[in-house]
Amino acid sequence: YVVLDSNDGDGATNVVYYTVVPPASMKGALAAGQIDGYIAWEPFVSDSVVGGVGKVLEWSEEIAPNHPCCVVAVHNPFVSDQEGQELAARFMRAHMDATDWINAAMADKESAEYDLLKNISVEFTMRNESVVEEALQHMQFRYVMDDQFSTALENFTGMYMDIGVVDEEKIAGGGYENVTDFIDHYVNESYLGLATSVEPSDTILNPDSAIRLGFLLGDIHQLAQAVASSTDVLVNGKSMFEDYGLNVENAIGAPFANGGAVMDAFAGGYVDIGYLGSPPAILKHLNAEIDTTIVAQANSEGSAIVVEAGSGITSLEGLAGKTVATPGESSIQFLLLKMALQWEGMELKIKT
Amino acid sequence: MKSIVRLARGVMSRNWRRVLLGGLSIAVFIGAWQAYSWYLNANDYGYAAYIPYPGEVAEAFLDSFVTTDATGLLMMDHIFASLKRIFLGFTLAFVIALPAGLLMGSYQTSEGLGMPIVEIFRPIPPLAWIPIFLVVLGHLWGPVAIVFFGIFFPILFNVMLGVKRVDPILIDAAKTLGAGRQHIFFKVVLPFTTPYLMTGIKVGLGIGWMCIVAAEMVGQYGGGVGYYIWAMNEFSLYDYVFAGIAVIAILGILTTGVAGQIERRLYIWMGMK
Amino acid sequence: MKSIVRLARGVMSRNWRRVLLGGLSIAVFIGAWQAYSWYLNANDYGYAAYIPYPGEVAEAFLDSFVTTDATGLLMMDHIFASLKRIFLGFTLAFVIALPAGLLMGSYQTSEGLGMPIVEIFRPIPPLAWIPIFLVVLGHLWGPVAIVFFGIFFPILFNVMLGVKRVDPILIDAAKTLGAGRQHIFFKVVLPFTTPYLMTGIKVGLGIGWMCIVAAEMVGQYGGGVGYYIWAMNEFSLYDYVFAGIAVIAILGILTTGVAGQIERRLYIWMGMK
Amino acid sequence: MDGDEVNIRMENLLKVFKEDTREIVALKGFSLDVVDGELVCLLGPSGCGKTTVLRIAAGLETKSGGHVSVSGEEVSGAGPNRGVVFQEFALFPWRTVRKNIEFGLEIKKMSADEREAISSKYIDLVNLEGFENVHPQKLSGGMKQRVGIARALANDPAVLLMDEPFGALDAQTRNLMQKELLRIWSATKKTVLFVTHSVDEAVFLADRIVVMTARPGMVKKIISVALPRPRERTSADFITIRSEVLQVLEAEFKKTMMREMSDGGVEHKA
């Protein structure tokens, strides 16, 4: 057995081992003792907490307060003309309204809106109400992209440069002076600005060519998209998208498995606007030259390191020599885990 | 009369025996499954949900055909999505592999030209192409190409083998009966190769199934039974995951069953059975 | 002397021909690839990066063996991770399928009991199990089990076939030479079945490769060439994705090459070639 | 020959094959005694039951009635005291010539040295020196059957049962092997029951020729061949006996033909 698990037993006090496990399998793998902990986004955190399998060791806001998570990106060819820009502005308006509506509903847990929010979440994530309620507590729904947001994205880019998956050449090759310049160009707040002047419309602007929307399967971070699609939120029986004169449909392939898949779908030309994690949006844009722009934030925070409920692990040091599952090196969760461990002077190594 | 009765009894008893053994074995299997699920649940294993009870799976199976899932589709939609991909991939593979195999089996020059390319692509598991094909070929032809790669080589190699095994004496016989190159090809080589082709098709379809499920699990192309399994797993609906697996098993049995039937008919028609 | 020279010339010219054709075909292939990449880039296709130039892939291939990637591993580490899984899965499949095949080939009762279970599991593409195995069996035995399922059936069915094809006259011969049941089994049935077993192993290893790559891509796990391809794709480092594909192709060729060599040796030793 | 001891005794053999609904009576009232050291040839039309007689004597087939004993013991199952030589050679392809010949000795748990001594002896006897370590696939048909004979003899059986052993050989090799068999037979003094289709072969080899009736098989006529050995195929005596046997056989053959015609003409699959 020692031979089989070659790097299991070296017992270093400052090394944590990671495997890559699809988040949906993390709770089960933890329960079955296949891993000692994991880092994932909601609702995969609350799944374990509510299910009594795991407990949260550290929320992502403790690691990096206000860290950006999911974003909204557009395919540049889509907004290359007047009509595309108009559609994107209207979309932004729906995104903002939906986000505001969520926050309002969350503010009053007794309200009918909160009940509706829970219903939409249950339907979107296929989780039960208690998991959904727990999950909603641990993230911020927001669309504004402030300096902190940009700085964080620069930070992520820097980390990728550190592990060698993004090199200077790519930045320079894209015509950017440095990372800051790159993020400045890649993030475009103007649609949020345009959105403020969008009014509800009785006619659909794009009746024949729907906006093809990409998003991740059951990812509660991207709830705004589910709210904006729901016909139960507005009193007029339309969805927010429809209310702003938009014809929006799920892109072929949506809901997707992860942000990389959304970016691939951009590259393949069958997604116009997509919700996805910020790291894949950066990575694939740089390395595969996928012609996209980040136009809004979707949420910040909302991830956590989870360990077995009954385990005696109470701090990151307790993870030394243990195996922690991550969604993969290109995920924000991986970066968060790496950051957290770095601050404790610990190292993250792959388990083979 | 007497002997007919005896025969009937003999056949019956043989069939009875088989049915009995089969029933017994399936009963034991389901019993063991039930017991394992029960054991996990009773002892509060955190992953008990991953092994649902047989009954739950049966219910989910039936439900999946009448209730739309979270992606808004019925099981039939997923099945058709997968079948369409298999069908296209198979057709493409057949249409290219058959002439290529005939050519490469017949002429050393074609073989010399074709084999290096074949030898480059053959050992690559078709699924390794998923990330590339998804984007470059798109959501329809991407998975079709993956199925194509799974089916292409078994057909190609079997046809080549068939052509090379053509009994030279049959070609001699045809020649002495006045046959030219074309006649030999269409009246001797092609019919001789048919059983090999069928073997290639059967093997290929098996691999094709494997490919399509995996392709749909890794890449999202919109629907498909593999996609269904992936999605149900993401939602932690394990009874539906198992239902999806059952659907695949049944489709696999049907596909090879149909191929087997065609093969049998063909053999009877060709006087080989 | 003269005829030796003539022979040498004949062999040379035949080999030359093959080398020439092979070189030509590979040159055409690489040329076409280069042209396609160039075309995509020149016309600013959105997915041009997904088809890197052959030269970039060659560079990435070499680099992957000397520079650690984002996971902190060298290509060799990934190769060993995959090989370990194949090896364990193969060993397990061999150890179970050989006796099971011998038993089910020899006795109708074992066949009657075993076949229904086999027929339930066989049509299920091994990869469909990933969501379940990942949790229930974990990051070592999960992928191993998937490889196991890929290799098990080809071995089982080939061994069963072998046992059923044992020439009855050889058993008669053994009986008249005084052989009892045990002797017949070990001295006739087992050696007779060996070539079938080898066929099963060769086919199984091919499917095993396909399974491990897919399993590592779908289930991820950590380490392994399939995982490498998945990770490099997530990073959009397509030259490295292709390098990973090339590694798999080479490993696949080596594995079947080694199996073929073993088979050939065995046949020579058994006097069958 | 009358004074000699009977080695193979078959009394009133009955053999019925069940095939789906049909019952085929292959043998009915077949009786034959073969004396120690005698070489008896069994001749008869296709499908008359020659192989069945041999297989029952070998213990490879059960009888439906009657008695068979070899060397005084009732036959029940195959055993090493009756060596069998098959038309299909039935050599183990994965074993070398020597290993094929030693098969029965291995089963007797004989030591490697003893085995080698015995197999060498029989390799010499059948003129296969130099081919000890060759696999059967490399041998010509005649050589294969020599191995088959050596393998059967290595067990030192009381009797040799040979079912058209030279049927798969070409004419010249066949003649050669007939001579070889006589040489080996006279060297080992085994009792031999030899099935053949060839009248020529029977007359060349046999002490007595047993001609069987068409199915259900029984003994139609026994013809003694009192010619001295080596026999000349072109000698007048040889030809006389040959003609006699041919005539007896012709009559039975016609019966088979008639039946086959009325069966629908399909003989048996090639």
Place this chain on the structure above:
Amino acid sequence: MDGDEVNIRMENLLKVFKEDTREIVALKGFSLDVVDGELVCLLGPSGCGKTTVLRIAAGLETKSGGHVSVSGEEVSGAGPNRGVVFQEFALFPWRTVRKNIEFGLEIKKMSADEREAISSKYIDLVNLEGFENVHPQKLSGGMKQRVGIARALANDPAVLLMDEPFGALDAQTRNLMQKELLRIWSATKKTVLFVTHSVDEAVFLADRIVVMTARPGMVKKIISVALPRPRERTSADFITIRSEVLQVLEAEFKKTMMREMSDGGVEHKA
């Protein structure tokens, strides 16, 4: 027979096979004329080149020297004016009896009606009525070879080339087929060149028997068989000719044996 027209003329044939480094001279100075309507049997030790002669005449094998003409035309490649009957039957397994027989007619682009008329005629000739729609696999060896003969005849060739056509049949079926061949031959009046291993068969069938030397093959002796047909195998004249042929053959056979022994004893693979 001297006054008749020569149909198959072979002059000074040379055939050299190249096998890796070795060159095998299969035929050297082989000359033979076969007259129109004649039935000539070719006999000779194994490997003497009988098949090679036939295949060259059929146009299935190139010659290294000499001349071959059939019906006055120089042979260059296979063609439908020479029907060939193979020992291995060489029937197309996926075609029914009728479809096998019509193969050559299809190639001639004959209409379906014409084809059916001709195939029916030959099905009658070889006594296969009722088996028209059966596939070869269902037939016995004898019936298969009847199809082979009918197929060759359906093209109405000038000559029939037969390479041990009855070699794979058992003794009784073989005798029957010999009689059938003579009946068909006298009905169609084809020129027949017939290769066999069996002296008996040759004497029973042939107008003339050509005995070949061991390799390199050439004509050793030509024996005319002036017996009236049907011939009696047990008649004195038959036996006299048989003995004569046997003696000529025996000498050549011994040569082959000697060479094979010195070659290392491995004959050819079975």
